[in-house]
Amino acid sequence: MTIPLIPSELTAHQPPALLVDAILRVDSAGGAVRLRPGPLDALQLSEACAQAIACLLGARARQAAPGAPPASGMLVGLKDVVCSRPARSGELVTVETVSTYSLGALGLHTAKAFGDDGAELLSGEWKTMGITAESR
Numbered sequence: 001m002t003i004p005l006i007p008s009e010l011t012a013h014q015p016p017a018l019l020v021d022a023i024l025r026v027d028s029a030g031g032a033v034r035l036r037p038g039p040l041d042a043l044q045l046s047e048a049c050a051q052a053i054a055c056l057l058g059a060r061a062r063q064a065a066p067g068a069p070p071a072s073g074m075l076v077g078l079k080d081v082v083c084s085r086p087a088r089s090g091e092l093v094t095v096e097t098v099s100t101y102s103l104g105a106l107g108l109h110t111a112k113a114f115g116d117d118g119a120e121l122l123s124g125e126w127k128t129m130g131i132t133a134e135s136r
Contacts, residue, residue, distance in 0.1 A: 005023035005026070005059050005062075007020040007021065007022070007023060007033070007051075007055050009058075009070060010023070010054070010055045010056075010058030010059050010062065010070055010071060011051060011054040011055050011058050011070050011071050012054070012070050012071070012072050013051050013054065018051065019035050019036055019040070019044065019047065019048040019051050020033045020034075020035060020036075020048065020051050020052055020055050020095075021033075021034050021035055021036045022034045023055060023056070023059055024094065026056060026059045026060060026063065028060075029098050029099050029100075030056055030096065030097040030098040030099055030109070031056045031059065031096070031097060032052075032094055032095065032096045032097075033052045033055055033056065033094070033095050034092060034093070034094055034095075035048050035052075035087075035092070035093040035094075035095060035113075037089075037090045037091060037092055038086070038087030038088055038089055038090060038091040038093060039086060039087055039088060039089045039091070040086060040087040040093065041086045042081075042083035042086060042122065044087075045083060045086070045087060045093070045113050045121060045122040046078060046081060046083075046122065046124075048093070048095060048113065049095050049097070049111035049113060049122065049124075049126060050075045050126055050128070052095040052097050052111060053097050053099075053107075053109045053111065053126055053128060054071045054073065054128075055071070056097055057071040057073075057099075057107075057128075057130070058070050058071035071130070072130070073105070073128050073129055073130040074128065074129055075126060075127070075128055076106075076127050076128060076129045077126075077127035078124055078125070078126060078127070079124060079125040079127070080124050080125055081122065081123070081124030081125075082122065082123055082124060083121065083122045084119065084120055084121055084122065085115075085119070085121055086121070087113070087115060087121060088115070091115055091116050092116045093113050093114065093115060093116070093121065094113070094114045094116075095111055095112070095113045095114075096111065096112050096114070097109050097110065097111045097112075097126075098110050098111075100125075105129050105130040106127070106128070106129055106130075107127070107128045107129075107130065108125060108126070108127055108128075109125065109126045109127075109128065110123070110124070110125055110126075111123065111124065111125075111126055
């Protein structure tokens with residue numbers, strides 16, 4: 001993708017609550033982001049994964065329609081989330097996501113967070129509900 005990908009322009013989340021620092025990769029089913037440096041506990045890592053999904057959905061929407069508004073929606077469920085350890089202070093965490101299923105505005109996504117040493121910190125499934133102009 002050649003257009004600049006600024007996380008705060010791709011999702012409704014805004015600093016200081018936005019945990020995504022940079023978009024690393026966008027593909028047809030997901031991608032990867034880098035988070036702001038830790039520390040991040042299990043709850044914060046789970047939220048960061050949800051934000052990564054939102055940013056990557058926003059990036060794909062921009063790819064399909066330049067100038068598209070930021071992704072909007074909500075996290076409606078988590079399943080089988082396992083946290084091996086929290087992110088350490090100053091640690092750069094990468095989150096990789098894959099969209100596995102969608103039915104209208106409902107989406108299922110897998111996500112994994114990795115520490116800067118390559119260790120898997122957290123993994124699981126996220127269920128999201130997108131908000132479109134038609135559903136408002």
